[in-house]
Amino acid sequence: MAFIKNAWYVACWSGEVKPGEMFHRKLLNELVVFYRKEDGTAVALQDRCPHRFIPLHLGKLVGDAIECAYHGLTFDCSGTCVKNPHGDGKVPAAAKVRSYPVADKHGMLWIWMGSQAADRATIPNYDVLESKAGFATSRGYLHIQANYELMGENLLDLSHITYLHDGYLGSPEQVGAVQVLKEEGGKIHCNRWMPRISVPPIFDMVYRRDGKPVDMWTNMTWIPPSCFLLDSGVHEVDGEREDHGWYYGVHILTPESDKTTHYHFAAAMPPGTNMTPEEAAKFSALRRHAFEAQDKPIIDAQQAAIGDNDFWDMKPVLLSIDAGPVRMRRAIERMVREDAEAEAPVVPVKLIRPAPAPV
Ligand code: FES
Ligand SMILES: [Fe+2]
Incomplete structure (x- = not known):
């Protein structure tokens, strides 16, 4: 089923994402892990390590990053792998997870899961909860x-x-x-x-x-x-x-x-x-x-x-x-x-080689 991705959704009550802890939830069929940076700002990352697909929430918070429980790849709050403890330590280009825009507003943690730019001004107004x-x-x-x-x-x-x-x-x-x-x-x-x-x-x-x-x-x-x-x-x-x-x-x-x-x-x-x-x-x-x-x-x-x-x-x-x-x-x-149109990937135009001319 297709969902409207380019919209703000409530992931949880703000207080459910506590300092020093991870909170995870499936939203729009995607697994997401939430935590707070040391300055209190909320972070939302795809909850699936790109190595062997272990949920990242099973790992541990190291400062503002998550260390995967299985082999220790470490991802920062932008989803970039910043540490590979194995071999020469080089980080493969594909070693990253998606990060989602989030906002604490009206006591709720809002998340934007589409690929279009997220505008915080469009979060629905629930001032009455303030x-x-x-x-x-x-x-x-x-x-x-x-x-x-x-x-x-x-x-x-x-x-x-x-x-x-x-x-x-x-x-x-x-x-x-x-x-x-x-x-x-x-x-x-x-x-x-x-x-x-x-x-x-x-x-x-x-x-x-x-x-x-x-x-x-x-x-x-x-x-x-x-x-x-x-x-x-x-x-x-x-x-x-x-x-x-x-x-x-x-x-x-x-x-x-x-x-x-x-x-x-x-x-x-x-x-x-x-x-x-x-x-x-x-x-x-x-x-x-x-x-x-x-x-x-x-x-x-x-x-x-x-x-x-x-x-x-x-x-x-x-x-x-x-x-x-x-x-x-x-x-x-x-x-x-x-x-769906806004999310559609750009399909590269295939170049078809012309058939050789008959001789
Ligand atoms: S599954 Fe995460 S580092 Fe291997
Ligand atoms: Fe009812």
């Missing part, structure tokens, strides 16, 4: 046994909360919500407005505690290729957004392989939110429960049922709620084609 924004945050990670597009559809179309998350995030009157779809600068917004509904338990538990009906919104934005930002909340019927009663949900997908996905999620509660630490912990636990015990089993089972079939060849039934997901799929297909 402590200076004053939001209270919680973070989590799940490993999903499904392709990232299936998980992306789950996030972009939140009509499932009534069914899958009933009793937690959903309430029955959310069915038939007014859904507005907008495309803007490559992003897709899928906004749902649900007036006069019974308050979903998660909001009643942490904000209102009165059980009265509310107006609710879930505004989800897809930021290509696989980042999402949810603005969701409730206020009193016919009221207005207050300085509490809502939150930002950060949902970020990174393909691991064709059928597995790294899922990083976070919540950012506005400064006006008045929750005790116990309530905040309960809020995080409820969200995690919804993703882990409700979304994940469904999406994993969906992937298992699809198997190796092509999604469109299976002729999925399309409903009104699928408008956002279908647009996202079409945009990804287009981006994959464009990306």
